[in-house]
Amino acid sequence: MDDDVWARHANPWSGWSRVSILPLFAIAVWSRVWIGWWAMIPVAIVLLWTWLNPRLFSPPASVNNWMTKGVLGEHIWLARGKDRDLAHHAPVIRNLTISTSAGTILLLTGLAVLNVPMTTTGLAITMLTKLWILDRMVWVYTEIGEGSASLA
Structure with missing residues (x-):
C-alpha cells in the first residue's frame, strides 16, 4: 500500500470493519458444505473486500482514537521496525506474530477438515493476537509517531 492508502486505512471505519474479514472468510469457506463450488463466490467477495477496504474510506479527521493510532503505528513499524x-x-x-501464525494454521486446518472446535479456536487465537499486535502498534505510534506521522 502506498502512503495515500495507508492514510485511508487509518480511518477507524476501515480498521474496525477489517476485523470482520477473518470471520467472513471462515463462513465463506465453510459455505462449501451448503453450496459446493459456488462457495468460491463468497470467498472471492471476501478477498475483494480485503483489498478494497483500505481504499474506500477517507483519511480520518483526527488521530485521537485507538484504531487510527494502531494503523499508523503499523505503518511506522513496517518502515522502521529494525x-x-x-x-x-x-x-x-x-511472539505475537508466531501466535497469530499458529492460530491461522489451526483456523485453516479446521476449515480444510470442517472441524468446528478447531476452526473457532484458530479464529479466536488469530483475531485476539492480531488485536494484541495492533495494541502494540498504538504503543509504537505513541512513542515514535505522534507529531511526525502524517495522514498523506
Whole structure:
C-alpha cells in the first residue's frame, strides 16, 4: 500500500470493519458444505473486500482514537521496525506474530477438515493476537509517531 492508502486505512471505519474479514472468510469457506463450488463466490467477495477496504474510506479527521493510532503505528513499524529505538517491541511482536501464525494454521486446518472446535479456536487465537499486535502498534505510534506521522 502506498502512503495515500495507508492514510485511508487509518480511518477507524476501515480498521474496525477489517476485523470482520477473518470471520467472513471462515463462513465463506465453510459455505462449501451448503453450496459446493459456488462457495468460491463468497470467498472471492471476501478477498475483494480485503483489498478494497483500505481504499474506500477517507483519511480520518483526527488521530485521537485507538484504531487510527494502531494503523499508523503499523505503518511506522513496517518502515522502521529494525530501528534501535523500537527494539524493545520486537520480542513481543515476534511472539505475537508466531501466535497469530499458529492460530491461522489451526483456523485453516479446521476449515480444510470442517472441524468446528478447531476452526473457532484458530479464529479466536488469530483475531485476539492480531488485536494484541495492533495494541502494540498504538504503543509504537505513541512513542515514535505522534507529531511526525502524517495522514498523506
